[in-house]
Amino acid sequence: MVQGIANWNTGQTQEWLQQYVDDWVAFYRKHTSDGEVASYIPVLQQADPDDLGISIIGKSGMTVRSGDTEIPFTLQSISKVISFIVACMERGVSYMLNRVDVEPSGEAFNSIMHLEMHQVEKPFNPLINAGAITVSSILPGKTSDHRLEPIYLLLEQILGYRPELNVEVYESERDSSMRNRAIGYYLLETGFLESDLNVTLETYFKQCSIEVTIDDLARIGMVLANDGMDTKTGEEIIPRQIARIAKVLMLTCGMYDASGKFATYVGIPAKSGVSGGIVAAVPPRVREETMPFTDGCGIGVYGPALGDKGNSIAGIRLLRHIANQWDFSIF
Ligand code: DON
Structure with a gap:
């Protein structure tokens, strides 16, 4: 492998970066091989653990893609960022922040224990399951399809096409996710849920099962990196304040109880999902003008073999390497 810091100033053509x-x-x-694919949602177990791919899209449109770039996978927890953004756009930021907090929980994504132990006034944050299910209960609409519509519309605006639901993954999670039902009932008992539990869980399972590619994740990352703006048209797709809160949450809570380490060793807002996806938003930076992508970039990673915290094991190590080589850290 290429080691050490290269002199990036000697030329940053796409082909040249591609080789690296x-x-x-x-x-x-x-x-x-150090990780394992998720098995608690049975269909996810069919993924090939050896797969690894990355897509990096810069502000100018320069794209570097490598590895398994064409494999579709489901958003899973990455959808929590989108649903929180949409809920803020539909209901307003203060309404949402009165109902879900913005504090890291330090617990696993599907932990129920912390809700009871800490007797919290609201779920810790919208990126753990308890917070995300609460958000799904706040999205406007009587049916899950109504609630998902603004999520699809936002994704369509960012991606340039309307992504589809992977019905097999949805049904697999719906029929196996007893933990999320338990969290849902707890939220119902404590009064955190704003609407019918079954519709809420259906919404949550469906949002997790929206199918994307790493290019799609890179595009989402790019819009977030630019505070919600479409870099091609200059149009504001996500209000700046909401895009910023989303990035704060990604940085502090996006990798669950591995978020501190990710912030330390990689240093960029990112969100993982159990299907092996990671979306990352690298904002423009001024210090290292000799590095590639100084105007910022969006990154999508796919690597379904997960580490013990439920994040793509090779994906995180690859991101760490690239972030160090190309000085992506925001700190
Ligand atoms: O709630 C679940 O179990 C999944 N649908 C999403 C979890 C997830 O992606 C956690 N991320 N690493």
Whole structure:
């Protein structure tokens, strides 16, 4: 593998960067054997644990993609960022922040224990399941399809096409997710849920089952990196304040109880999902003008072999390497 910091100033053509990324993906693909694909949602177990791919899209549109770039996968927890953004756009920021907090929980994504132990006034944050299910209960609409509509519309605006629901994954989670039902009943008992539990869970399971590719994640990351603006048209797709809160949450809570380590070693707002996806938003930076993507970029990663915290094991290591090589940290 290419080691050390290269002199990026000597030329940053797409082909040149491509060679590096190809080399890094080949190296980190070997790390996939340190993880395992998620099995608690039965259909997710069909993923190939050796897969690893990355897409990086810069402000100018320059794209570097490598590895398994064409495999579709479901958003899973990455959808929590989108549903929170949509809920803020539909209901207002203060309404949402009165109902879900913005504090890291330090617990696993599906923890129920912390809700009871801390006797919280609201779920810790919208990126853990308790918070995300609460958000799904606040989205306007009587049916799950009504509630999902603004999520699809926002994704369509960002991606340029309307993504589809993976029905098999949805049904698999719906029929197996006893933990999320338990969290839902707890939220119902404590009065956190704003609407019917079954519709809420259906909404949550469906949002998790929206199918995307790493290019799609890179586009989402790019819009967030630019505070909600579409870099091609200059149009504001997500209000700046909401995009900023989303990035704060990604940085502090996006990797659950591995968020502190991710912030320390990678240092960019990012969100993972159990299907192996990671979306990352690299804002423009001024210090290292000799590095690639100084105007900011969006990154999408896919690597379904997960580490013990439920994040893509090789994906995180690959991101860490690239962030260090190209000085992506926001700190
Ligand atoms: O709630 C669940 O179990 C899944 N649908 C989403 C969890 C998830 O992606 C956690 N991320 N690492």
